[in-house]
Amino acid sequence: MSHPPLAPFVPAEPSNAHAGDPVRWGFIGAGHIALKMARAITAVDGHRITRVGAREATRAQALADEFGGRGGSYEDVYTADDVDVVYINTTHPFHLEQALAAMSAGKAVLVEKPLTLSAEQATRLADAAEAAGVFAMEAMWLRTQPIVREVCKLVGEGEIGDLVSVNADFSVIRDPDPTSRLFDIDNGGGALLDLGVYPAHLVWPLLGRPDSVQVMGTLASTGADHVVAMQWGYETGAFAQLSCTFAGHSPGRAVISGRSGWITIEPHYAKSPEHAVIFSGGKTRTITLPSRGYQHQVEEVGRCLRAGLTQSPLVPLSDTIGVLEVMDCARSELGVRYPQE
Numbered sequence: 001m002s003h004p005p006l007a008p009f010v011p012a013e014p015s016n017a018h019a020g021d022p023v024r025w026g027f028i029g030a031g032h033i034a035l036k037m038a039r040a041i042t043a044v045d046g047h048r049i050t051r052v053g054a055r056e057a058t059r060a061q062a063l064a065d066e067f068g069g070r071g072g073s074y075e076d077v078y079t080a081d082d083v084d085v086v087y088i089n090t091t092h093p094f095h096l097e098q099a100l101a102a103m104s105a106g107k108a109v110l111v112e113k114p115l116t117l118s119a120e121q122a123t124r125l126a127d128a129a130e131a132a133g134v135f136a137m138e139a140m141w142l143r144t145q146p147i148v149r150e151v152c153k154l155v156g157e158g159e160i161g162d163l164v165s166v167n168a169d170f171s172v173i174r175d176p177d178p179t180s181r182l183f184d185i186d187n188g189g190g191a192l193l194d195l196g197v198y199p200a201h202l203v204w205p206l207l208g209r210p211d212s213v214q215v216m217g218t219l220a221s222t223g224a225d226h227v228v229a230m231q232w233g234y235e236t237g238a239f240a241q242l243s244c245t246f247a248g249h250s251p252g253r254a255v256i257s258g259r260s261g262w263i264t265i266e267p268h269y270a271k272s273p274e275h276a277v278i279f280s281g282g283k284t285r286t287i288t289l290p291s292r293g294y295q296h297q298v299e300e301v302g303r304c305l306r307a308g309l310t311q312s313p314l315v316p317l318s319d320t321i322g323v324l325e326v327m328d329c330a331r332s333e334l335g336v337r338y339p340q341e
Ligand SMILES: NC(=O)c1ccc[n+]([C@@H]2O[C@H](COP(=O)([O-])OP(=O)(O)OC[C@H]3O[C@@H](n4cnc5c(N)ncnc54)[C@H](OP(=O)(O)O)[C@@H]3O)[C@@H](O)[C@H]2O)c1
Pocket: 028, 029, 030, 031, 032, 033, 034, 053, 054, 055, 056, 059, 089, 090, 091, 092, 094, 112, 113, 114, 139, 141, 181, 187, 193, 194
């Protein structure tokens, strides 16, 4: 797969949603995650899908028939005057080019995780969003989950004292099929960018940018990372252990340890978690905050657009870029390089 150089970015007038008006969504891509987000968007008051664009117009129309709006091409979505925010849900190598096209037409963008293949690409996207004055956010829905937000707040308030460590895994077993996007290096394959960004985005708001990173892992025959374990070190002495793999299952537990207590996020911190078990002050308690899956992310986009924000405080682009810098470093250690870099 070859990608031509991207055209220079030319900003247009932003077209953000006004208070009271429904937020009108246009989709770029109509694959697996598009279906799940279409369900979420249409379940939230004040949001509707007005356009769906796909490489094949018939598949775009099929999604539009089920959830609303009109099906067509990507270009139809970029140029539509009834779209406030473009949801880019194609595979990673296409995110930058498509986000630039949407933003140059004055549209806000929600871009699936990972925002882009690399930190350099993410910086270009962030710079273009700033130049255009439009909203841009990575669809890192983990950080919009009520229980994750509450845990970050409690840790910040000193509930468990100074942090000692965070431990988080994310693994799902997948056959190493070279044609699957998960393993195809031309299509952004690899465990780090598919799964590893989740533990990274859990650790980031708790401990921040690591001062050192150690990486070990193995590659699939396609050259994509298959198993990755990372240890992030901090000058304070704190550390984080993060792992991701397509080679087996894991429970998706997050354990946050402090000098005076610990917190676990249950059941799977990256899959609509609802509970936190907290040991603090010598006692253990459980707090529960229900999750409505991707709907919290949809609500956050609506809240930001109506408030005229160009970034979400829950998922700032600086965090996205920081996480991708660590992913770049880990991929470099493992020898994983994408042709589009
Ligand atoms: N937030 C989450 O929980 C979550 C879950 C899964 C995936 N994701 C992210 O969402 C993105 C899409 O994942 P997915 O599982 O939905 O993938 P997918 O169904 O395999 O592909 C999504 C769309 O990407 C485009 N595409 C795929 N391969 C392509 C190729 N070789 N050339 C050109 N276009 C191609 C197609 O767009 P058209 O429809 O236009 O043909 C396809 O429908 C990824 O970046 C992934 O990391 C997020």
